[in-house]
Amino acid sequence: GAGVSQSPSNKVTEKGKDVELRCDPISGHTALYWYRQSLGQGLEFLIYFQGNSAPDKSGLPSDRFSAERTGGSVSTLTIQRTQQEDSAVYLCASSLDSVSTEAFFGQGTRLTVV
Amino acid sequence: QKEVEQDPGPLSVPEGAIVSLNCTYSNSAFQYFMWYRQYSRKGPELLMYTYSSGNKEDGRFTAQVDKSSKYISLFIRDSQPSDSATYLCAMSRGSQGNLIFGKGTKLSVKP
Secondary structure, X not given: OOOOEEEOOEEEEOOOOOEEEEEEOOOOOOEEEEEEEOOOOOEEEEEEEEOOOOOEOOOOOOXXXXXXEHHHOOEEEEEOOOOHHHOEEEEEEEEXXXXXXXXXXXXXXXXXXX | XXXXXXXXXXXXXXXXXXXXXXXXXXXXXXXXXXXXXXXXXXXXXXXXXXXXXXXXXXXXXXXEEEOOOOEXXXXXOOOOHHHOEEEEXXXXXOOOOOOEEOOOEEEEEEO
């Protein structure tokens, strides 16, 4: 595709359920980022993948959050046992190789936990 | 103290005004500085990118970085209603790794 694609665009889930959010980066981009944007807050870093290197997971807020990137392309962010405070927009971005090249963002997945 | 501070506004200006948006930061290790624009319910898009200190100009937009003061600015000349959006500053310690974002300033340009 032409840009970063995220699915679903909206997700409503019940508290305690698990959710999976998908990111399809721009073809050929080796760097992939996940961010969370809560109402009135800036973008909060979650996790960063660069090529075949071990991911930087330093931003994951709890062990309920995990992410993987298969084959260096598609990434899935999984939130287990969702809580109401997990409600936010989850944004994915990819860049050719690093922050010195433009990071392109997807439209985000709006997650609502009820 | 948060690593990156940005006044959330909102900021309202008349069409044609010069807009000044600012961020301060606390970590002297930041070397890469960016400004993103985010329209409602859209992902952020990169506006300006600067490495280390100095100025960079692109059309109506000018980005300034003062590392000695840990202060970055974005100036918008001849502002247009289409500039109405949230502007986010972002910075990184190195060429690879995560970006640290400010909270964003909501700008409204009135016709």
